Amino acid sequence: MSPSRASRSRSFLLRPNEWALVLAIGLAVGLTALVDANHSYWFRPLESLRDILRNTALLGIFALGATVVIIAGGIDLSAGSMIALSSTVCATAMLAISPAQMTAFKPVGPGAVAVGCLASLLAGFLVGTLHAWLITAVRLPPFIATLATLVGLRSLARALCESSTAVLTPTKSALINVSDPFFKTIRDNVWIPVAVFAMLAVFTWLLLTRTVLGRHLQALGGNEQAARLAGIRTDNVKWFAYCYGAMTAALAGLFYMANESVAAPVNQGRGHELNAIAAAVVGGCSLSGGVGTVPGTVLGTIFLRVVIDAVSKVIKTGADVYEGLIVGIVVVIAVTFAQVGQLAKGGRRLLPGALGLCAIPTLALLCGGIVAMTAGGRAGVAAGLGALVLLGLLRLWESRRTA
Amino acid sequence: MRDAAPMPSAAAVPAVTMRGITKRFPGVVALEDVTLEVRRGELHAICGENGAGKSTLMKILSGVYQPDAGRLEVDGLPVRFTGTRSAERAGIAIIHQELALVEDLSVAANVFLGRERRDGLGLLDDRAMARECGRLLDALECRVSPRERTGSLRVGDQQLVEIAKALSLEASILVMDEPTSALTEAESARLERTIRRLLAGGTTILYISHKMDEVFRLADRITVLRDGRHVRTVDRAATTPREVTGWMVGRDVSAGPREARAAGRRLLEVRDLTLPWPDHPRGYRLSRVSLDLHSGEIVGVAGLMGAGRTELLEAIFGAGEPTWTGSISLDGRPVRFRHPREACDAGIAMVTEDRKRLGLFPDLDVAANVSLCSLAQAVRGGLVSPRVEDTLVAGPIRDTGVKTPGIHASIMGLSGGNQQKCIIGRWLLTEPRVLLLDDPTRGIDVGAKAELYALIDRLCRAGLGVIVTSSELPELLTLSDRIIVLAEGRLTAEFSRAEATEQAIMHAATGGTQCLAAGGH
Numbered sequence: 064m065s066p067s068r069a070s071r072s073r074s075f076l077l078r079p080n081e082w083a084l085v086l087a088i089g090l091a092v093g094l095t096a097l098v099d100a101n102h103s104y105w106f107r108p109l110e111s112l113r114d115i116l117r118n119t120a121l122l123g124i125f126a127l128g129a130t131v132v133i134i135a136g137g138i139d140l141s142a143g144s145m146i147a148l149s150s151t152v153c154a155t156a157m158l159a160i161s162p163a164q165m166t167a168f169k170p171v172g173p174g175a176v177a178v179g180c181l182a183s184l185l186a187g188f189l190v191g192t193l194h195a196w197l198i199t200a201v202r203l204p205p206f207i208a209t210l211a212t213l214v215g216l217r218s219l220a221r222a223l224c225e226s227s228t229a230v231l232t233p234t235k236s237a238l239i240n241v242s243d244p245f246f247k248t249i250r251d252n253v254w255i256p257v258a259v260f261a262m263l264a265v266f267t268w269l270l271l272t273r274t275v276l277g278r279h280l281q282a283l284g285g286n287e288q289a290a291r292l293a294g295i296r297t298d299n300v301k302w303f304a305y306c307y308g309a310m311t312a313a314l315a316g317l318f319y320m321a322n323e324s325v326a327a328p329v330n331q332g333r334g335h336e337l338n339a340i341a342a343a344v345v346g347g348c349s350l351s352g353g354v355g356t357v358p359g360t361v362l363g364t365i366f367l368r369v370v371i372d373a374v375s376k377v378i379k380t381g382a383d384v385y386e387g388l389i390v391g392i393v394v395v396i397a398v399t400f401a402q403v404g405q406l407a408k409g410g411r412r413l414l415p416g417a418l419g420l421c422a423i424p425t426l427a428l429l430c431g432g433i434v435a436m437t438a439g440g441r442a443g444v445a446a447g448l449g450a451l452v453l454l455g456l457l458r459l460w461e462s463r464r465t466a
Numbered sequence: 467m468r469d470a471a472p473m474p475s476a477a478a479v480p481a482v483t484m485r486g487i488t489k490r491f492p493g494v495v496a497l498e499d500v501t502l503e504v505r506r507g508e509l510h511a512i513c514g515e516n517g518a519g520k521s522t523l524m525k526i527l528s529g530v531y532q533p534d535a536g537r538l539e540v541d542g543l544p545v546r547f548t549g550t551r552s553a554e555r556a557g558i559a560i561i562h563q564e565l566a567l568v569e570d571l572s573v574a575a576n577v578f579l580g581r582e583r584r585d586g587l588g589l590l591d592d593r594a595m596a597r598e599c600g601r602l603l604d605a606l607e608c609r610v611s612p613r614e615r616t617g618s619l620r621v622g623d624q625q626l627v628e629i630a631k632a633l634s635l636e637a638s639i640l641v642m643d644e645p646t647s648a649l650t651e652a653e654s655a656r657l658e659r660t661i662r663r664l665l666a667g668g669t670t671i672l673y674i675s676h677k678m679d680e681v682f683r684l685a686d687r688i689t690v691l692r693d694g695r696h697v698r699t700v701d702r703a704a705t706t707p708r709e710v711t712g713w714m715v716g717r718d719v720s721a722g723p724r725e726a727r728a729a730g731r732r733l734l735e736v737r738d739l740t741l742p743w744p745d746h747p748r749g750y751r752l753s754r755v756s757l758d759l760h761s762g763e764i765v766g767v768a769g770l771m772g773a774g775r776t777e778l779l780e781a782i783f784g785a786g787e788p789t790w791t792g793s794i795s796l797d798g799r800p801v802r803f804r805h806p807r808e809a810c811d812a813g814i815a816m817v818t819e820d821r822k823r824l825g826l827f828p829d830l831d832v833a834a835n836v837s838l839c840s841l842a843q844a845v846r847g848g849l850v851s852p853r854v855e856d857t858l859v860a861g862p863i864r865d866t867g868v869k870t871p872g873i874h875a876s877i878m879g880l881s882g883g884n885q886q887k888c889i890i891g892r893w894l895l896t897e898p899r900v901l902l903l904d905d906p907t908r909g910i911d912v913g914a915k916a917e918l919y920a921l922i923d924r925l926c927r928a929g930l931g932v933i934v935t936s937s938e939l940p941e942l943l944t945l946s947d948r949i950i951v952l953a954e955g956r957l958t959a960e961f962s963r964a965e966a967t968e969q970a971i972m973h974a975a976t977g978g979t980q981c982l983a984a985g986g987h
Contacts, residue, residue: 273849275841278830282838285829292785292818292825293839293892294810353829 077358080347080401084362088369095373103376113253115365115372120253120260121318122338123364127267128311129339130360134271135304136284136352137198137205142312142339144216145190146332149316151220152186153179154239154326155227162231168242176245180317187313190216191306198305199298213336220328238327246321256318263311268357280304284352312336334387341390342367345397367393378437388433414458423458427451479542481506481639481670482527482558487536489522496522500536500696502689504639509661509671511685511702514714515881515911519694520674524641527672528560529553540639551580559637561628561645569617574599576616577631602630605663607656620772621820622653629657633664640664641672644909646680650770650937651972658684676911677938678707690714715913727923727947730761733900733931734782738792741777741955751777752955754792759900759931764922766946767935768971773952775935776819779902782933783816784809796900810839815893816902817886819935821909825889826877833859833873835888840895862891866921883914890921901925903934907941919944939968951975 077085096104103111125142132139158165160175190212197208221237229235249255271277279300282290291297312332320326346363348355370393374385414422431447482504489497497519504510512520525531527538529547538545540556547553550560567576574595575582583598585591599612608626610619616627625645632640642661646654661671661684675681681688682702690697690713697713734757741752752774759765769775780786782794784803794801796812803809806816818824827835836859837844844855859873866887870880877885886906893901903922907915922945926932936942942949949966951959951974959974 269849273852275845275850278834278838278841278850281830281834282827285827286823289818289824289827292783292806292816294805294807294896295838296805296807353827 077362078347078356081356081359081362083400084346084359084366084397088362088366091366091369091373095369095376099373099376101376111372111376115368116257117253117322118372119365119368120256121315121322122335122342122368123260123361124256124263124318125308125312125315125335126339126342126360126364127263127357128308129336130343130346130348130355130357131267131271131280132205132304132308133340133343133348133350134284134352134355135280135301136287137301137304138209138340138350139194139305139308139312140206140209140336140340141190141194141212141216142308142315142336143332143334144213144220144336145187145309145312146316146319146335147328147330148186148190148216148220148223149183149313150320150326150331151224151239151328153183153317153320154241155223156182157241157243158227158231158239165239165241166232168240171243173245176243183313183317184310187310188306190313191309192302194305194309195298195302199301217328217333224326224328237329238325240325241320242324246324249318249321250324259314259318263314264357264361271357276300276303281353284354286353338367338390341394344394347401363397366397385437412461414454414461419458423451423454426454479506480504480539481541482672483537483539483542484523484527485537485539487523487526487533487538489519489526489531489533495694497526497533497694500691500694502696502699504670504672505687506541506670507665507668508686509665509673509684511681511688512672512674512691513676513681513688513710514691514697515913518691518714518911520691521643522694523691524560524643524672524674527553528558528641530560554635554637557638558641559632559635559639560641560643561625561632562643565621565624565628567616567624567627569615571616572596572613573603573610573616573619573627573630574612576627577602577612577634579631581634598634599630602633603627605633606630606660622649622772625649626653626657629660637669639670639672641674643674644676645673646675646677651939651975652770654680676915678711678912681710682707711912714911727762727764727927729763729947730929732758732760733797734759734933735795735798736778736782736792737794739778739781739790739794740792741774741781741786741790743955748955750955752781752790752952755952755955755957757933757950757957759933761899761929761931762926763947764926764932764934764945766942766949767933767952768939768942768949769935769952769975772954773975774955775952776904777955778952779816779904779933779935782809782900783814783902785816810896810898813897813899814902815896815898815900817889817893817904817906819904819908821882821885821889826885828876828878830877831874832863832868832870832877832880832888835877836862836873836891837895839892843895858895859891862894863888865894866891867917881911881914883910883918886910886914886918887921890918894925899929899931901930901932903932905935905937908937915941939971942966942971943968 092104096102125146129139129142156179157171157175160178161171164171194208194212197203198205224237224239225235228239271280279290279295282293282295283297283300287297316332319331323331342364343355343360344350344363345366346355346359346361348360367390371386371389374389378385412419414420427447427450430450431443434446435443480503484500484502487497487500488495500519500523502523512523514520522531526533529550529552532547538547540558545556547556568579571579574592577599578595583591583594585594596612603610603612603626606626606629608623608630610623616624619627629645646657649657665671673681673684685702687699687701688705688710689699690710692714736755736757739752739755740750743749743751755774755778757765767775767778777786781790783806785806788802788804796814801812803812809816827838830838833856837855840858841850841855844850844858846854856873863870863873868880868884868887868891870884877888880888907918910918922932922934934942934945943966947963949961949971950957951971953975959971961970
């Protein structure tokens with residue numbers, strides 16, 4: 064049994080894995096400050112901080128939603144598409160209320176903005192309800208239900224965007240520009256998304272640790288059948304979880320729209336659902352449900368964004384090219400790291416048998432390839448050979464230990 | 467009967483020798499310097515309370531765990547197992563207490579998992595596997611099809627599939643870890659016949675059980691473990707069940723005669739409860755079952771596996787499909803619960819069978835497991851107050867006598883008996899009037915059982931109405947004021963405490979199946 068994964072942590076402030084994340088964040092920041100040839104952390108600390116904070120807050124908002132869904136034993140793959148739908152719904156609502164101002168890049172007024180934002184959150188509630196219905200009444204597995212909405216909602220958002228622009232503006236368009244000063248203020252003031260993220264984090268933390276509903280979410284994720292037999296209305300708890308997931312994504316969608324001054328359903332939020340799930344998993348959530356904390360997810364989000372920022376600073380190409388690779392590697396390393404204790408004392412091996420033998424060149428090739436593309440061919444060959452030797456030694460050590 | 471004395475030549479080299487075995491887990495020493503010799507061809511029973519180290523010792527013997535210290539010999543030769551596969555090669559197979567079956571595969575596929583038969587083309591030979599599996603199941607007198615999905619079988623049949631799997635290995639040394647804990651008396655009896663056949667064929671069996679009658683019917687020698695240490699090994703003929711239980715718990719255990727209880731007013735009235743069973747030849751899970759429960763009374767429900775005991779409790783509790791007909795009244799008012807929540811609110815509590823699957827929340831600590839159904843009571847100013855919650859759960863944890871290192875310890879670290887007390891405590895917090903207990907002592911050791919009996923008796927005297935089901939007749943006879951017997955979904959008999967005997971109950975429980983059993987031979 065793993066050490067008590069109790070609902071209330073008995074360790075000092077954070078759990079051990081969360082302290083490890085704090086350390087890792089510090090390490091990543093320190094390394095970047097040293098290695099970055101432009102020294103942007105030294106010369107433009109505020110600008111760098113602002114960048115990281117904005118990205119962290121935007122990802123964090125719906126990573127908190129993903130955390131609630133995952134703790135309840137589910138999964139929501141549709142967050143990225145929900146972001147696109149949310150921004151489109153908000154822009155469409157404002158366009159419908161004051162088409163002339165919207166097309167002329169003029170302020171639309173607080174009433175239209177409020178209606179737009181509320182419409183987005185309502186869309187989130189409706190999508191969450193749809194998920195819960197598909198999962199509890201139709202009894203689809205959560206993966207299937209939200210996979211369907213992952214592809215479906217983005218398409219819906221694009222259709223909504225094209226048909227509303229066709230009716231309300233002179234030309235059909237795949238995007239709607241948003242230039243109301245309300246959204247400009249949000250874009251120009253990074254503290255707004257950060258404050259919203261912080262408040263949402265505190266709210267979610269209270270929800271999970273100090274409310275009956277939060278305990279029921281954990282119970283549901285830990286053992287669904289037992290939860291039902293304990294008199295918990297599991298279907299309602301699931302309904303809440305999926306609505307929370309979709310509505311936080313809708314909220315994040317508003318920030319993405321503000322940030323880019325446009326509702327662009329083709330690309331907005333594309334693939335972001337996996338970053339949110341990754342942040343939760345790096346923060347200690349278990350995809351089998353019942354386990355996870357808000358501080359963990361917050362730290363996981365920061366760590367993910369810091370590492371992405373670090374790589375873009377160090378190799379000076381667009382961060383988006385390497386973002387997926389980084390997220391993938393970080394998730395694998397973080398989850399492996401969480402089992403280090405088990406690996407060290409149990410008889411388990413990382414590189415067992417023929418599979419382990421084939422994994423060694425695979426990993427070495429991957430390592431060499433990445434280094435070659437970022438730091439040049441010679442360094443790549445060296446890194447690949449180095450990895451080969453290190454993994455070979457690990458394999459030797461493991462087989463000697465168990466023999 | 468078999469003669470207990472093994473042949474002298476075979477006794478010279480023990481089948482298995484375990485010397486100085488020590489195994490530590492984080493925080494506990496599961497086994498300390500245990501030495502054990504098992505003679506070839508004997509049935510060697512291992513007894514001890516839960517947590518005594520029986521299962522750990524057997525898992526070391528079968529290669530699941532590696533010992534931290536000590537040596538293992540098979541037929542006098544030192545061996546070192548790196549996994550169950552290597553133990554199987556040495557002729558040792560284990561039937562685990564917790565079932566290790568792939569629910570979505572067929573019975574035959576489970577029996578041959580990892581050792582699949584293949585035909586000339588290298589493809590799976592399902593027909594040969596099904597045929598062979600059918601033969602093994604026949605030998606166990608198990609009436610399920612080899613092609614049936616394993617997950618759709620009852621626990622009792624699943625256990626027999628596990629046994630068939632071990633038999634298919636043709637192991638010379640067979641470890642059985644509480645094989646009858648989920649079996650009914652009839653299933654246990656047919657398992658006993660199988661065991662005797664295996665022993666007659668020369669197989670050596672290590673047998674873990676809590677049930678003294680079983681141990682004393684089957685064993686040649688008995689080893690008692692307590693707190694991870696070897697207490698003693700004796701010939702069965704040289705000891706008594708009372709002596710063995712004494713060594714197990716380190717004290718004298720006796721249930722003792724209990725004072726009569728007085729039943730109060732009628733709480734629950736079930737009339738002609740019928741639960742349909744579509745797609746099944748019988749057509750019903752329960753047929754016209756009637757039952758009364760008074761406050762301060764314990765009604766026992768006896769029946770073989772599949773007789774409908776769990777279904778009866780689930781229908782009352784609103785946990786199953788609400789498709790039943792008939793009537794259920796609580797305090798004279800007709801009720802039909804569609805969700806366990808409604809039953810809780812009406813004052814009914816149910817402790818489910820299969821604690822691990824249906825009762826425990828492994829990710830929550832002891833306190834959260836206990837407070838789960840009544841957490842709303844700990845809300846102060848809109849939020850759950852940890853302080854109030856701690857006080858809330860302290861009551862039932864004390865009253866039920868849970869032994870735990872702390873109320874925030876992991877629930878999975880507790881023994882089965884203490885876990886069960888936590889679950890009963892969870893329900894006591896809801897202040898129920900009717901308590902439904904579905905096989906509450908399954909997999910719980912002797913000492914803890916006696917404590918649970920005392921607890922149930924105490925609750926009943928405080929005015930609760932209790933319905934309890936059990937696979938063990940002595941347990942029902944100890945606990946109940948009245949016993950009703952189900953056979954294949956029908957109520958076949960009702961006994962008062964004075965009338966009930968094991969023979970009479972068994973007769974009523976098998977009443978509906980006599981023709982079938984006769985037809986099977």
